[in-house]
Amino acid sequence: MTNIAFKQAHSGNYRRAARGKEDIHYLVIHFTANDGDTAKNNADYFARAEISTSAHYFVDENEVWQSVRDADIAWHCGTRGVYFHPYCRNANSIGIELCSRKNGEKFYFMPETVRRAQALTRELMAKYGIPLENVVRHYDVTHKNCPAPFVESASAWTAFKQGLQKKEEPDMTEAEVKKIIESTRRTYNSVSAVPAWAKPTVEKLTRKGWLLGDEHGKLDLTEELLRTLVINDRAGIYGE
Ligand SMILES: [Zn+2]
Structure with missing residues (x-):
């Protein structure tokens, strides 16, 4: 099981709710669009600043920090514009942010960040009975370039999703x-x-x-x- 630290986001960044398994149907993958930030940096920032946005989880290559409880609604994939996904909304999803790095103008993820995010995603899929096709990118909901490494490379996104199908068994020695x-x-x-x-x-x-x-x-x-x-x-x- 993934070890998850918790720091409650500022109350102005999310909506309190009492969601359960019957309410949570999608997992939305994001990136922080920063260069070398940490999960804890993000949890601290969203606890301190009132910015009317949030995500449930932040993942870096070492840790997972939770900022909004699963039962509450984080503001991570809403838009005043057009929705490109017929069903996925803030109200019925959990938002997972991967901390990113930058090489020139190009964002990328550390392999360990991706593996940790996959482990967390698998656990949430199991916990809420969410099928693989309901694990989506922010891009799939609003066409925002998020998470850029998985929007700019379709094969990277495919690989991320393929990794979710694998059982969490240690490799053979x-x-x-x-x-x-x-x-x-x-x-x-x-x-x-x-x-x-x-x-x-x-x-x-x-x-x-x-x-x-x-x-x-x-x-x-x-x-x-x-x-x-x-x-x-x-x-x-x-x-x-
Ligand atoms: Zn996003």
């Missing part, structure tokens, strides 16, 4: 991967080494001089080959 590769490559080099189910067949073939192995007598039999030999033997191909 190097040793586990090695073990799997070794087991698929495993070969049997002597009659005594082959498994019991294949032993009579291998004994027969070596007795008849049909199975000789390499110059050192190593048989180098894969499991797959053993199966083929045993099937042939059962079919009577190798005689008695």
Whole structure:
């Protein structure tokens, strides 16, 4: 579970409500449009300044800070202009801001910020029963260039969403991967080494001089080959 710090936003930045699971249907992804700000910076700022905007969560590469409770309505994707999404509004959504960085004129996210935002998003999807298609960009609601890195790169947004489908399981360790590769490559080099189910067949073939192995007598039999030999033997191909 993501560790979340909390600092209540200024009361002029959001609307108090009593929303529950039946009211929250969308997760809206934003960026802070800053260069190297932190989640805590944002929580502090929205607590201090009355600016009539807000978001529920701020994510950076180290932390998540919550500024507005899920039950309350944050002002993050409203517009006096045109809505491009038929349903998603402040009242039925949760806003998640990713802290950004800037390279020249181009905004980007640190990989760890993206991973942390994905973990938080997955948890909120599970908590409120929100399907993947209801995780949207601010852009999808109002056509604002937000979050710029996911608006300017459609593939980055696709990758972000694909990451939400993955279960939160640790990757396999190097040793586990090695073990799997070794087991698929495993070969049997002597009659005594082959498994019991294949032993009579291998004994027969070596007795008849049909199975000789390499110059050192190593048989180098894969499991797959053993199966083929045993099937042939059962079919009577190798005689008695
Ligand atoms: Zn936004």
